[in-house]
Amino acid sequence: MDTVNKPLLSRRQFSARCGAFSLSLPVIRVLAATGAASETAARTVRFPDGTTVPALGQGAWHLGQGRHPPAVEEEAVRSGISLGMTLIDTSGNYGNGRSEQFIGRAIASQRDRIFLVSKVESNEVSGDGIARACEASLARLATKRLDLYLLHSPVPSTQFSGVVAAFEQLRMAGKIRAWGVSNFDTGQMEDLFRVPDGHRCATNQVSYSLRNRRIERDLLPWCTQHNMPVMAYSPLGGDNNLVVGDSTLAQIGAAHGCSAAAVALAWVIRSGKVIAIPESGSPAHAKENAAALSITLTPQDLQTLAAAYPGPSGAT
DSSP: OTTTSOBOOOHHHHHHHHHHTTSSHHHHHHHHHHOHHHHHTTSEEEOTTSOEEESBOEEOSSTTSSSSOHHHHHHHHHHHHHTTOOEEEOOTTGGGGHHHHHHHHHTGGGGGGOEEEEEEOGGGOSTTHHHHHHHHHHHHHTOSOBSEEEESSOOOGGGHHHHHHHHHHHHHTTSBSOEEEESOOHHHHHHHHHSTTGGGOOOEEEEOBTTBOGGGTTHHHHHHHTTOOEEEESTTOOTTSOOTTBHHHHHHHHHHTSOHHHHHHHHHTTTSSEEEOOBOSSHHHHHHHHGGGGOOOOHHHHHHHHHHSOOOTTOO
16 A cells, blocks of 8 residues: 555645645635535534534644644634534543633634534543533533533443443533543444443544544444444544545545545545544644535545555455
8 A cells, every 4th residue: 555655745735736726725715605614514414313513523632732823723723613614522631621721712702603522531430520520621611511522432341331321410411412432342332332321322433534444344334323423533544644645635636626635534424424523723724624525526536545545354
């Protein structure tokens, strides 16, 4: 695969050339002129309770922690929102709460438009730890309720019933609308569904990208069978394994008038059963990402990508 997919351009280089040759900006301008949020919002994913969210949201792992000037990051988040990426994912442990504080400021004027997701850590589940962690997140985010609250990593299955009960108490108290899990494998999902109210799990957030297709073997089919969308973190490959410099993606992007990143994200959300949450530190990257909501990859595109990034053996 390495010999076939030699990096051609970095994300920044590709973006610059797209700008120079007007490959991506016309798409964005057309969407803006016709109402980007209304057009892109048509590509959505449905949770088991009927709630519908955009197939493309925004992650916040590194935001609010000095990677970029705060004003630039806030503009990036708001640009993403204006382009239809109204699902925002953060966690209480991202930057020791700084990410949540940043997101709280960034969305303060438009909280009602946002589907807000945060997480509790596995070492916080004992006693009333989940309730206390939720209250702390709500305070940092300056909001009264989370739309989705996730267990960030698995705990022993013997603790599942207590975790579910705590989540259900928060839901009935109006502190959260729904709850889910993260980084669960298929066996853990099956164990979760065996405990009382375990079937109320709204999603499983896991790593999924062209470079990491492992969930296609069993977890993704299991979630699909149970009418549960997957939420994909690191949909561009993660910090150390980004796909956005790949020549195959660049060529497909040029044909669609968009960036390599948009192609990679369009691939992740292609089924209508996966929500991708890429992170953007600048408005330019947010706009690149949002273009994925208006791209339809052709059968030839999908065949080319499958050849360049083979899925796991045994995948259905």
